[in-house]
Amino acid sequence: MQLEQKNVLLGISGGIAAYKTPDLVRKLTAVGANVRVVMTDSAKEFVSPLALQAVSGNKISNSLLDEDAEAAMGHIELARWADVFLLAPATANVMAKLTHGLADDLLTTLALATPAPIIIAPAMNQQMWAAPATLENTEKLKARGLSFIGPASGEQACGDIGYGRMVEPEDIVKFLLEYDFEDQASEQIFAGKKIMITAGPTREALDPVRYVTNHSSGKMGYALAEVARDLGAEVTLVSGPVNLNPPKNIVCNQVVSAQDMLDSVMRDITHQDIFIACAAVADFRLAEVPTHKVKKKEGLLTLSFEQNPDILKTVAALNKKPFTLGFAAETNDVEAYARGKLERKNLDMIAANDVSSTDLGFNSDRNALTVITKHNKTDLPPASKKALAKELLTLLHIEYSNQK
Known part of the structure; x- marks a missing residue:
């Protein structure tokens, strides 16, 4: 099985789709993946870190300025640990930061520090997804080798209908199971x-x-x-x-x-x-x-x-x-x-x-x-x-x- 014993680092940013992530973690661990979670501050407004810790079995990482972690360069260790870095949901804001190489929190710092492949599952309002800036950022990220899954189309939390929904957890797991990413253990x-x-x-x-x-x-x-x-x-x-x-x-x-x-x-x-x-x-x-x-x-x-x-x-x-x-x-x-x-x-x-x-x-x-x-x-x-x-x-x- 493609995810058996793989280290999946899950990055969660602040969107309503974050409520799906405990189910995503549960499904990833069910197919044998080792999952660790890093959250932005805004993500914690949509999903409980305690819930994610319970389903992953690992401490949730959030702050780049965690003194205990940084004493041992914790963010670098986490970046090296990952076989794949999955951003789900990835907001328009996070995508823009990745495009311009910003690293102002733990999630974006890890995106720059990890040698692992990065997979993005976008989630945002349909108009934001269709905005020229977001489309341009998407193309730039794809050109750098980042992979995308979704977004899906359908009714959104705001009532709009269109592309921008995060794909369902089972579809993300299926994507990863079929994804031919290089095993980072070969580094x-x-x-x-x-x-x-x-x-x-x-x-x-x-x-x-x-x-x-x-x-x-x-x-x-x-x-x-x-x-x-x-x-x-x-x-x-x-x-x-x-x-x-x-x-x-x-x-x-x-x-x-x-x-x-x-x-x-x-x-x-x-x-x-x-x-x-x-x-x-x-x-x-x-x-x-x-x-x-x-x-x-x-x-x-x-x-x-x-x-x-x-x-x-x-x-x-x-x-x-x-x-x-x-x-x-x-x-x-x-x-x-x-x-x-x-x-x-x-x-x-x-x-x-x-x-x-x-x-x-x-x-x-x-x-x-x-x-x-x-x-x-x-x-x-x-x-x-x-x-x-x-x-x-x-x-x-x-x-x-x-x-x-």
């Missing part, structure tokens, strides 16, 4: 870079037939590997035991234990530009593994464990270390533990997630992350792991570029 922001990613769990032997492990499915690490590949990187994936097929056009080194994973990582780490430690590596291993199966007996069985090597800390301690991104899977005090890990292991960035819920994290196809660097914090709300991988790698690229 080669990591061209020429080598990225190594660890994924999945490790297994630590108790005897020749038993082992201890954890619930990691490897889905997040594999999603990161696929997206990094699509973004132009030469990817090496070091994977613990998972029930996933190795991604195409990626070097995949399959390992079992934490020591195996460390050995595989260190063989090629000096040639890597970026290291992403997404694997859930066992902290401990049996001090001495029996050579024969341990037989059942009455009473307690006492086992002695020793610490496994810390792969991420080892890489981050190298004299010429790559850019290091770690993960912190926690069940409580998530941000505090993540910040401690960032400092203690000398990382460049850490992605923290709460794995206490069965709906997100381990074994789920969805996740939510809090991404922390020495100077910034960005919350990535619940989404598919593929979508989160793209958002996380976009943040990583910004931080990596700023360090060069």
Whole structure:
């Protein structure tokens, strides 16, 4: 399906047709799209931001001068996140701003900042649509490669009849499903870079037939590997035991234990530009593994464990270390533990997630992350792991570029 896992940024401007947008968002998410919404101030007079947040599952963006967002260049991140920027409804005023390159609010700034294709669903009085200025603006925008859907003809809120109505949500979704827009995941922001990613769990032997492990499915690490590949990187994936097929056009080194994973990582780490430690590596291993199966007996069985090597800390301690991104899977005090890990292991960035819920994290196809660097914090709300991988790698690229 064309919109499966696509990131649709919906821009809503101030027209009566804005009342249709919650239904539009609902229909977009029903076909698998990830939707985020940006509104003008006047749009909030026609539709509730709370309603749009409820149906999209994401915070609504409105102000270009949001201090929390701008501390991390939020508008640029949102512009990069989008696979397609849909303006629905697009008023005559917004179209005029786009024509002349104005950027006096968040919506119009995003229109200038995004590399994604822009699709416009106009909505205005029929006389405004027929006005020479609007027709001229439409032709100029089309000449720049912007696409239009509608407007439709019919009775309008003002009582006039003619072209100017926003097309219905189901028609917009159908248009997007059939639209041959270039997948922005192919933007080669990591061209020429080598990225190594660890994924999945490790297994630590108790005897020749038993082992201890954890619930990691490897889905997040594999999603990161696929997206990094699509973004132009030469990817090496070091994977613990998972029930996933190795991604195409990626070097995949399959390992079992934490020591195996460390050995595989260190063989090629000096040639890597970026290291992403997404694997859930066992902290401990049996001090001495029996050579024969341990037989059942009455009473307690006492086992002695020793610490496994810390792969991420080892890489981050190298004299010429790559850019290091770690993960912190926690069940409580998530941000505090993540910040401690960032400092203690000398990382460049850490992605923290709460794995206490069965709906997100381990074994789920969805996740939510809090991404922390020495100077910034960005919350990535619940989404598919593929979508989160793209958002996380976009943040990583910004931080990596700023360090060069």
